[in-house]
Amino acid sequence: MAEIVLCRIDSRLIHGQVMTKWVNQSQANKIVVVSDELASDKFMLEIYMLSAPTGVKIDCYGLEETIEKWNEDQFGTGKVLLLLPDLKSMKRVYDGGITVPGIQVGGLGGAPNRKVVFQNITLDDADVEILEYLSGKGMDIIFQTIPEDAPMKLNDILKRYH
Amino acid sequence: MDTRPQILLLTHGGWGMSLLKGVQMILGTADFVSEIALLPEMTFSEYYQKVEEKVKTLSKDSVIMTDVFGGTTTNVAAKLGRDFHFKVYSGLNAAMLLEACSQIEFSGDVEPECILEAGKSAVKDVVEEVLNSMNKEN
Numbered sequence: 204m205a206e207i208v209l210c211r212i213d214s215r216l217i218h219g220q221v222m223t224k225w226v227n228q229s230q231a232n233k234i235v236v237v238s239d240e241l242a243s244d245k246f247m248l249e250i251y252m253l254s255a256p257t258g259v260k261i262d263c264y265g266l267e268e269t270i271e272k273w274n275e276d277q278f279g280t281g282k283v284l285l286l287l288p289d290l291k292s293m294k295r296v297y298d299g300g301i302t303v304p305g306i307q308v309g310g311l312g313g314a315p316n317r318k319v320v321f322q323n324i325t326l327d328d329a330d331v332e333i334l335e336y337l338s339g340k341g342m343d344i345i346f347q348t349i350p351e352d353a354p355m356k357l358n359d360i361l362k363r364y365h
Numbered sequence: 366m367d368t369r370p371q372i373l374l375l376t377h378g379g380w381g382m383s384l385l386k387g388v389q390m391i392l393g394t395a396d397f398v399s400e401i402a403l404l405p406e407m408t409f410s411e412y413y414q415k416v417e418e419k420v421k422t423l424s425k426d427s428v429i430m431t432d433v434f435g436g437t438t439t440n441v442a443a444k445l446g447r448d449f450h451f452k453v454y455s456g457l458n459a460a461m462l463l464e465a466c467s468q469i470e471f472s473g474d475v476e477p478e479c480i481l482e483a484g485k486s487a488v489k490d491v492v493e494e495v496l497n498s499m500n501k502e503n
Contacts (some may be wrong), residue, residue, distance in 0.1 A: 206475065213410045214409070215408060215409050215437055216409070217435075217440075218409075218435075218436060218437045218440070219433055219436040219437065222435050246443075246444070246447060247440065247443070247444060250439075250440055250443050251440075252434030253434075254434055254439075255435075310408075312408035312410075312411065313406050313407070313408065313411065321404075323405045323406040325406075336482065348405075
C-alpha cells in the first residue's frame with residue numbers, strides 16, 4: 204500500500220504552491236488528485252502531467268473512483284500527496300475508508316457568503332460542520348498555505364469564524 | 366475599431382504590467398497589451414471566468430503570454446487557448462514581449478515562431494557564452 208504523506212484540501216488542486224513547495228516538503232513521489240471534473244478532462248490532465256516535477260507521478264480519479272482505488276490496493280505504492288478540492292469531497296472519502304490521521308487546509312476559494320478565517324482561506328457553515336465532524340473522529344486539522352507560514356490549528360480558526 | 370492582434374499577459378500577482386513598463390521604455394506605448402493578474406485568493410474557476418471574458422473580446426491572431434508553466438495562469442490559458450484558438454506562450458520574459466510588441470507595432474501582425482524564438486534565445490549563460498564565442502574566434 205502507498206503511504207499518504209500529506210492530505211491537502213486546495214480548491215486550485217495542482218498549482219504552483221503545491222508543485223514547488225508541498226511536493227518537496229512532503230517528499231511525495233505521487234500526487235493523487237480527486238476531481239470528477241479533471242478526471243474527465245484529458246487535455247488538462249495532460250498539462251498537469253507535463254508540469255509535474257521529475258520523478259513525481261500524477262494520478263487523477265473521480266470522487267467515487269478514489270474510494271474504489273483506495274479499497275482495492277491503497278493507491279498502490281509510493282509516497283502520496285492526496286489532493287482534494289473541497290471539504291465535502293474530504294468527508295466523502297473519509298467515510299469511504301480513507302481515514303487519514305490529519306489534513307491540511309490550503310485554500311477553499313472565495314464567494315460572497317464565505318468568511319475569511321486565515322490569510323486567503325475562507326469557510327462557510329457547511330465547511331465548519333464537516334471540520335467539526337472530522338475533528339470529532341480524532342483527525343488533526345491544520346490550516347496552512349505555504350510551508351514557510353506557521354500552521355494554524357482548527358480551534359483557533361473556529362474562534363475566528365464564530 | 367483596432368483590429369490589430371492583442372497581447373494578453375497572465376501573471377501571478379500582476380508583474381506583467383511592470384514588465385510592460387520596461388518594454389515601453391524601449392518601444393514607447395503599447396496599448397494593445399493588457400493583463401489579468403492572478404491574485405492569491407482566486408480559485409481556478411474564478412480566474413478562469415475573468416480570463417474567459419477577456420479572451421472573448423480578443424481580435425484574431427492575438428497571443429496569450431503566461432509566467433510559469435505548471436501554474437494556474439498557464440493552466441487557465443491552455444484551456445482557453447485550445448477552445449478559442451489563440452497561441453499561448455509560457456515563460457514570459459522581456460525579449461518575448463518586446464518581440465511581439467514590435468511586430469504588432471511595425472507590421473500590425475504577429476509571427477508566432479519569432480516570438481517563441483525570441484523568448485527562448487534570451488536565456489543565456491552570459492559570461493560562458495561570451496568566452497566560448499571569443500575562443501572560437503581565436
